[in-house]
Amino acid sequence: MKAIVFSARKDEKSYLIDAFEASGHEVMFEEVHLNRKTAELAAGFDAVVVFVNDQLDESCLERLAELSVKTVALRCAGYNNVNLDAAKRLGLSVVRVPAYSPYAVAEHALTLLMTLNRHVHKAYNRVREGNFLLDGLVGRDIHRKTVGVVGTGNIGSVFCQIMRGFDCRLLAYDPNPSQDLIEQGVEYVELDSLLEQSDFISLHCPLTAQTHHLISERALALMKPKAMLINTSRGGLVDTKAVINALKQGGLSGLAIDVYEEEADLFFEDQSNRVIADDDLMRLMTFPNVIVTGHQAFLTEEALTNIAQTTANNLTCLEQNASCENQLV
Template sequence: MKALIYSTKEFEKASLQNANQQKHDITITGKPLNMDTVKMAEGFDVVVLFTNDDASEPVLRALNDLGVKYVATRSVGVDHINLKVAAELGIRVANVPHYSPNSVAEHTVALMMALNRKLIMADTKAHNYQFDLSSLIGFDMYQKTVGIIGLGTIGKVVADILKGFGCKLLVFDKYAEEADDYEGVTFVTLNELLATSDIITLHAPLTEETKYMITKEQIDKMKTGVMLINTSRGGLVKTEDVLQGLRDGKIGYLGLDVYENERGIFFKNHFETEGRDELLTDLLNFNNVIITGHQAFLTQEALTNIADKTIQNLDEWQLGTPEECNAKVGKIHPLEELQ
């Protein structure tokens, strides 16, 4: 198949080329898919996207006019693709239903530990040859209550890691099987999780149901000084309300790998003279906030898994007609975690 791969980063190229083995005629571009770049897809059977590409209705209609009949995304999440319009146009959509869940789960716990033990501040102080410890007090993870919202593949790995710390684990996920099928966690209502957790970590997809599932209303129910972690999708939290929670001291620690306005910001460097996102800049001014640029997935194992499954989707499309082909979006429940 002839495929145009948008938003390709240098670190992805080798994995994609190794997975392809010259089976498909692939063209790689670092440009994102949007209305300005959609014309690049003329003459291609497939476009391959990443999380911050724009596959909204106007873009999909433009792709359809160009003859593109397949859209593959190098992610589990499909919130950047208008699936209803794609189905209407007969455009087949495929994602990567699973890839190394350890990559995201380990990054999630790394954010917890870095915030707890104030590692960024400690490193900065050490580089300035300052070794006073008074501002670096953390807490034991042992016996702390961690609330996990979304017990999908990644959420379960997070739970397994935290079991090793001796944490008490609460779970809210109305689509997951009950605790009898997954030992060491207690299933609770969202309100109970919010009210009793010392740490809350989000592992849900971004859907109409989960959009802004964390707002001032939910933050007000949390413990004062709570740690909030989001390595899933930025739109799960209303960032303005989180910022106010930080200012009020209600949120004591914030770790983000995703940001609701990250499109056009993450995945590239910016010059000092460029306009800055005011909300993101305000968050970065807090020393109890750590933000990473959507890198939780970024391990060699995950890159290999993503590339292999992406090429496999092209293989399946090539072997069958659109109606017969197996490549499709993996089953997604509203509270199954995605990356």
Template sequence: MKFIAFNVRSDEEKYFKAWEKQNDVQVECVAAPLTTEKLDGLAGYDAVLTLQTGTYPEKMFEKFKEVGVKVLSIRNVGVDNIDLKAATENGILVTNVPAYSPNAIAEFSVTQLLQLLRNTTLFRRRVAAHDFRWAPFVGKELRSLTVGVLGTGRIGRAAINIYRGFGAKVIAYDLYPNPELKKEGIYVDSYAELFAQADVITLHMPATAADHHLIGAEAIAQMKDGVYLINTARGALVDTEALIAGIKNGKIAGAALDTYENESPIFNHDLKDQPLKDTVFKELLELDNVLITPHVAFYTETAVENMVTIALKSAQEAVTKGTTATLVNQ
């Protein structure tokens, strides 16, 4: 059995090598992304492993079928930018990693909120300028706030537990409520109801066509004045221009964004000394009450190991058994 993995970072390599040795499966690691030019070189490989972010070559699955690749194994959760219909039509199995470390993302989202509530970015800038005054940046205590959680899957539930530990009131909305949480009565009946009640809105849901720009001008207008927005989920959930307008007019007190709707050309690239071509993103960066991180909420040692090993195991099972628990196009 022979696999090839694309977009392999240096922090992933040791986990690939350890799994390869333990399972007697040849795994070739490539730092570059999968491109059209590389499709012709895939003959002889049983599975291709790559990351969800970015774009994929046109007619990729047709080429997989032609050269004998049986499985595409994604080292992430999201498969919203993968043509699953084309994969199925060409007999290619697609797998993902449904949960590599829910706590990593949940902890990060709360960390970012705490920074917003205590104005740490503003204080860092003042201290760097040798201005050690406090006012006017008085903070807020999390226990005094109502946190609205959109999406109560593994990550959302982990976040709920952390927020409760701080003493915050938690409400939630999910199209598919968790039975245990439903018994506790934390769910509201609509997005609008959550928007109207929450001091903090934190996103932990997948991106679908129906939820594109869920957080837009109309939704923001329904929110409480001075609301905080945390997005460690998917960039497409937020209309960035509407968000900027909400921040500038004071409707939104602060936002923490670990993902951005047009992030692929920016995140995980070294762009220092280069002008930013994305004027909307540049405007975000200039806002004092916006925290931007380059899609790193997941990025812990535990999560990286799980992403690699689960993706490899899924590919192995899919090749040998024709199915696996992480199959997404069955």
């Protein structure tokens, strides 16, 4: 199968090349995002391989179908950026990578939590300037604190297991509770109850119409004043303007995000020589109790290997007309 990779990054190319060559697929890379305007680049290819910030709306998919593209291969778990109804109508197959390394994302969530709680980002900058004062660096023991986990799929479950090592009380919210986690002592509660009781809250759920702005002004008002919020899932889960107001008013102790709801034209690119026009993101980054990383939670050697191999295997399954467990449409 001949495939074109959109939103290609340097860090992933060698993994994709190895996996595609081993599977007998031909691959070409484009750094631009896929959308209606750039869809022309897919002419002559059987499949497009896309990532989280590619926009496969109805008009983009229609153009791909006109160009005789047959397959959309997501090299990620989320698929909120693909119009599945349109893909089905147009006869396009859509496959994804549902699980690449839940440990990578869960461990990054813990990294953000610990960095934010112990002010490591502030201490790092101080020490580099020769400032060894401890003022403003007081954190809290994570031991036996209440941790709220919103979404207990693969990643959320691993995060729960990690936090058990801190002897935390674990509260979870998910429409489909995990019996394994219940047996491990995780308490499933309603979202409001989780927000009210948790010292640390970590988001691990997909972005859907129901979960969009799950963390809203109302939700933030329910949280403890010392609560910290971690988001390594999807940016649209959090109402950015509401979070800014909560931080300004002292209603939220800290925020650590690896995703941002308007990240599509910002993340995965060097913006250092440009004026970033996103006022909300720039405002967030002025707060000393906010940490932003650029959608790197998945970025481990193991995850990149699994993503590449699963993507290549998905294409092989479709090429051979075999059953593909990762197929959405």
